[in-house]
Amino acid sequence: VKILLNGETFATDAATLDELCARLGFAEAKIATAVNGSFVAALSRGATPLADADEIEIVAPRQGG
Amino acid sequence: MLTLYGKDFTSRLLLGTAQYPSPESLKQAVEASGAEIVTVSLRRESARSRTGQGFWALIEELGRKVLPNTAGCRTAKEAIATAHMARELFGTGWIKLEVIANDDTLQPDLFGLVEAAAALSAEGFDVLPYTTEDLSAAERLIAAGCTVLMPWAAPIGSARGLINKDALKTLRAYFPDTPLIIDAGLGTPSHAAEAMEMGYDAVLLNTAVAKAGDPAKMAAAFARAVEAGGRHAVLQDRSRVLIGLGIGPALLELDPFYPIVPDTKWLARLLPHGIRLVQLRIKDQSDSVIRVEIDKAVALCAAHGCELVVNDYWRAAIDAGAGFVHLGQEDLAAADLSAIRAAGVRIGVSTHSFEELDRALATGPDYVALGPIYATTLKAMPFPPQGLPRLAEWRARVACPLVAIGGITLHRAPLVLAAGADSVAVITDIVTSQHPEARVENWIEATAPWRSLSTGGPQD
Numbered sequence: 001v002k003i004l005l006n007g008e009t010f011a012t013d014a015a016t017l018d019e020l021c022a023r024l025g026f027a028e029a030k031i032a033t034a035v036n037g038s039f040v041a042a043l044s045r046g047a048t049p050l051a052d053a054d055e056i057e058i059v060a061p062r063q064g065g
Numbered sequence: 066m067l068t069l070y071g072k073d074f075t076s077r078l079l080l081g082t083a084q085y086p087s088p089e090s091l092k093q094a095v096e097a098s099g100a101e102i103v104t105v106s107l108r109r110e111s112a113r114s115r116t117g118q119g120f121w122a123l124i125e126e127l128g129r130k131v132l133p134n135t136a137g138c139r140t141a142k143e144a145i146a147t148a149h150m151a152r153e154l155f156g157t158g159w160i161k162l163e164v165i166a167n168d169d170t171l172q173p174d175l176f177g178l179v180e181a182a183a184a185l186s187a188e189g190f191d192v193l194p195y196t197t198e199d200l201s202a203a204e205r206l207i208a209a210g211c212t213v214l215m216p217w218a219a220p221i222g223s224a225r226g227l228i229n230k231d232a233l234k235t236l237r238a239y240f241p242d243t244p245l246i247i248d249a250g251l252g253t254p255s256h257a258a259e260a261m262e263m264g265y266d267a268v269l270l271n272t273a274v275a276k277a278g279d280p281a282k283m284a285a286a287f288a289r290a291v292e293a294g295g296r297h298a299v300l301q302d303r304s305r306v307l308i309g310l311g312i313g314p315a316l317l318e319l320d321p322f323y324p325i326v327p328d329t330k331w332l333a334r335l336l337p338h339g340i341r342l343v344q345l346r347i348k349d350q351s352d353s354v355i356r357v358e359i360d361k362a363v364a365l366c367a368a369h370g371c372e373l374v375v376n377d378y379w380r381a382a383i384d385a386g387a388g389f390v391h392l393g394q395e396d397l398a399a400a401d402l403s404a405i406r407a408a409g410v411r412i413g414v415s416t417h418s419f420e421e422l423d424r425a426l427a428t429g430p431d432y433v434a435l436g437p438i439y440a441t442t443l444k445a446m447p448f449p450p451q452g453l454p455r456l457a458e459w460r461a462r463v464a465c466p467l468v469a470i471g472g473i474t475l476h477r478a479p480l481v482l483a484a485g486a487d488s489v490a491v492i493t494d495i496v497t498s499q500h501p502e503a504r505v506e507n508w509i510e511a512t513a514p515w516r517s518l519s520t521g522g523p524q525d
Contacts, residue, residue, distance in 0.1 A: 006109040006110075006111075007109070025115075026110070026112070029115070029118055032107065032149075032150035032151070032153050034146050037142060037143070037146055038146055039146045039149035039150050039153075041149075042153060057109065057150075059107040059110055059150055060107070060108065060110035060116070060117025060118065060154075061117050061121040061124060061155070062105065062107065062108035063082045063084070063085070063120060064083050064106025064133075064136050065081030065084075065106075065134070065136070065249075065269070
């Protein structure tokens with residue numbers, strides 16, 4: 001599928017959000033996810049299929065004020 | 066004590082983690098600031114750089130309460146999704162809610178902010194909204210469930226200080242019981258001190274510290290300014306509204322622990338253990354002994370940075386240069402108050418009844434003592450124990466510092482301070498203790514939460 005990953009076009013054969021995270025090396029990482037503007041909890045990633053044009057956000061802690 | 070969503074903090078400085086020249090300088094600045102709460106954001110994580118993973122390790126190492134923000138969100142929907150991600154990521158329902166209307170000034174979008182605050186509060190989040198000084202926005206946010214507000218002083222990173230003081234004072238006056246934290250726009254320590262003098266509960270800093278030549282030194286300077294400003298507003302719960310209206314008095318501060326000793330032998334014994342306020346109550350001595358004792362007490366206290374209160378003997382206190390005299394009701398009637406004042410000596414007065422309080426207040430005392438709070442064996446007292454409700458009544462009537470005395474033990478002290486006393490006077494619990502020095506140290510520790518703002522404690 002062709003998705004929008006953190007704002008950039010990205011082609012992947014991952015079937016679920018969980019798979020996508022694992023392939024990106026985020027399986028054990030400190031990240032949080034959203035699909036199409038809505039939060040997806042870590043436990044729900046396996047049950048979240050990816051479809052063309054899905055907007056996926058993968059975020060992590062960062063410096064902030 | 067700063068209480069935010071049921072959690073207590075000693076420090077009134079919150080620190081942002083952005084824009085530091087290096088991770089090491091961030092660490093040093095956090096240490097130097099004494100901040101117990103640090104803010105972080107959420108950003109897109111790249112599979113290649115994995116920047117956030119290293120940053121998280123650093124934050125964990127700091128061991129501070131993490132307050133995630135929703136920086137960069139332009140709509141309520143984005144902010145809500147980010148808050149959910151933050152809750153999972155950081156394991157906290159605390160969220161510094163930002164909905165930004167303008168990228169240049171980072172001015173909050175108050176409409177989106179209120180919408181997101183209501184939704185998140187309803188879901189059980191503890192929302193700390195980044196808002197402006199606008200009064201109606203504050204009302205809406207509180208109605209939406211926020212119990213803390215974070216109004217800006219000026220646009221983020223602008224270093225302009227409190228650009229709309231009247232509105233900030235009004236905000237403070239309207240919401241005397243809501244913790245208000247100045248967020249954004251402070252540039253110098255004096256800005257922070259000014260915010261605290263207005264009665265604000267805390268400040269959040271980032272750019273001014275991170276972009277300083279030496280962030281750690283600047284963090285320390287801000288920490289002192291916050292403390293200094295907080296000292297001015299020490300009786301904020303009562304004087305906040307007055308301060309908000311610009312008529313706040315310059316207030317005397319007393320250390321929350323006020324031991325009373327019978328002679329300078331006791332004084333010399335206890336002073337090295339860190340007491341900051343003490344009363345010398347000499348009984349049944351000749352005039353010459355009294356004068357020698359008071360002279361000695363003044364010198365001892367000066368050497369230890371402790372405030373001395375001389376009981377009764379106001380002439381000797383004036384001659385010796387003591388800071389305070391303490392007068393009972395009979396002494397009050399007999400003493401030459403104008404001579405005491407002319408000598409620059411402050412006056413504390415004992416009260417046991419409403420009549421005595423009226424008499425005391427009529428003389429404009431520097432502090433008022435109420436006793437006995439609990440039953441005491443020390444003096445044959447014609448007055449029954451006053452109890453904590455009576456103490457609260459005194460608190461409502463007395464604008465100057467209030468000292469509680471009589472039967473107060475180490476374990477009762479926090480109750481008494483929480484009931485409105487500024488300071489707890491103690492005799493028996495110390496002088497009859499098997500280990501008075503250790504007892505004094507326990508007292509200093511037990512009263513520390515009330516000291517952090519009022520008298521600051523030891524400086525380095």
